[in-house]
Amino acid sequence: MTALDDRTGAPPDELVARLRAHARQYHSQHPFHLRMNQGALTPGEIRGWVANRFAYQEAIPVKDAAILSNCPDVAVRRRWIRRILDHDGTAADGPTSGGIEAWLRLGEACGLSRAEILDHRHVRPGVRFAVDAYVTFARTRPWVEAVASSLTELFAPDLMAERLAAFERYYTWIDPDGLQYFRNRLVQAPRDSEHALEIVTAHCRTPEQQDAAEAALTFKCDVLWAILDATEHAHPIDPADTAHPADAAHADDRAHP
Template sequence: MTVVETERAWAQAEFEERLRAVVERHYHDRHPFHVRMHEGMLSPAEVRRWISSRFYYQQNIPVKDALITAKLGSPELRRMWVRRIEDQDGREGDEGGIERWLRLGEAAGLDRAGLLAGRDVLPGVRLAVDGYVNFCRLRPLLDAVAASLTELSAPDLMRRRIDALERHYPWIGPDGLAYFRARVSQGRRDSGEAMALVLQWARGRAEQERAVAALTFKCEVLWSLLDAVDHTRREDPR
């Protein structure tokens, strides 16, 4: 009988480099829609369409983080991860990411009640976001945590986005940019915590490859969300 030798695990430094490479190559900052946003080429209607559809993702961040928290096996880890839910839902003295995104929508001329009701959320956006939530519900803990590592590029993207919105879209009031300012530090903290867990848990080659695949899937979710918004622009160029 021939014994098939299991592939050797990547060294930790190589594994981390592969995870970071996924984000560098596939993060949605490279999507044509984001490129146009940063170059100041979006119309007000396109910006509002992105804000309203992206709000559905914002609403589901605490949902997917609650699913991840339920899988964690120690009070210390649950306390660490539950902070992400509070970052979105808010806590005493901090309005939270969902409220800050609503303020962004209002600063861009959108109706708060309409955002909360999801009236303008595109079907493709719902499909992508619901797929990500179900991924976190059904997949093992390692996969769900690894998928969150798109946060590795979030701080840089937030800084570029703030600069682009201030420069090219001054009709959005400055109070509307609070969400992006908060995510600079939160994204750096969150990605550092998640990376430490993934490096600790993914010891074998198969687990490491699963983590890379999970992160690739999350990049595809974010890309698909923008595909839906961008496709609507081509159908309705208002």
């Protein structure tokens, strides 16, 4: 897919338009997400979403590492690695940096313990399958297709802005400091999608390559939709019902600020 040849597909602007049209398949349109933005979810449903979504958040740097392992372009690798650092944090920034840490703090702000988020006890089988499918796609498909699958980030800034406003308006029981992940993505997602779009438009020149890029984005939209399908049918999480042996070993985690 990465090789350029003489067969010409749609011009780059037409390809971009095709990719942007997938906004109608984005999980922002899922009934569960619409209810979230309307302030209609219970605290237990919010906790269920946060706990299940963590399985996806935790897999993002693994997915990006898989793309790097298949990418022969050093210039791309030098920029793409920023995504891993954004999620894992860096030693220089300390143990409380990165998107995974920010999501754990969101969970704590919602009333979950770190132990129950980290051990995936609330994660539904459908979420596991969807996340595993996405990581496998990044590992096994041509690297440009894997990059194209990340272009759901084209739609993420609007989603994050709406989600942040909804949480601040309707879910005031959540500590506002726990919403930092959403604020960070308002900056990171536009930067990341711009880079991914540069790669896809540069490497997808033939009709076959462009169709493959579009199919990859469709697949990613399906992954995110499937995660919400499974989450919607999960039982709401009541903190009184989350006792687990691992919690005793992580008592200090629950007190984390």
